[in-house]
Amino acid sequence: MSSREFFDVQIRVGYKDTDKMGVVHHSNYVVYYEIARTEWLRSKGYTYRELEEKGVMMPVREIQSKFLRPALYDDLLTIRISVQKMAGVRVVFYHEIFNQHGDLIHTGTAELAFMDAASRRPCRAPEWFVELFGTE
Numbered sequence: 001m002s003s004r005e006f007f008d009v010q011i012r013v014g015y016k017d018t019d020k021m022g023v024v025h026h027s028n029y030v031v032y033y034e035i036a037r038t039e040w041l042r043s044k045g046y047t048y049r050e051l052e053e054k055g056v057m058m059p060v061r062e063i064q065s066k067f068l069r070p071a072l073y074d075d076l077l078t079i080r081i082s083v084q085k086m087a088g089v090r091v092v093f094y095h096e097i098f099n100q101h102g103d104l105i106h107t108g109t110a111e112l113a114f115m116d117a118a119s120r121r122p123c124r125a126p127e128w129f130v131e132l133f134g135t136e
Contacts, residue, residue: 058115
């Protein structure tokens with residue numbers, strides 16, 4: 001997946017995701033990023049479980065979020081994800097979130113590291129991952 005190739009997933013904002021004002025609580029955007037990454041990986045024929053069975057884990061190193069407009073209870077959100085950068089032991093995903101009207105309401109990045117599951121030490125992205133999902 002190059003930085004120009006996007007994957008979209010839709011979710012509906014649940015009541016549990018909102019605060020007393022009916023606005024999505026800021027902590028939920030990290031969950032939305034995870035949903036997008038999980039579904040993106042699944043769309044490519046893999047799951048996190050399979051990745052871990054191959055000996056690689058991907059812990060989150062850094063999250064950055066920019067809130068442009070609020071998401072509200074019952075909104076239908078489209079989370080768009082792309083690989084922004086993959087180098088060495090890191091991969092950075094870029095996220096855009098749109099409401100049901102097509103308005104861009106949120107942007108953010110999630111940086112993950114590749115980690116050897118047995119040693120718990122950083123490792124380079126597996127070659128098969130690089131071939132499928134990006135370039136180093």
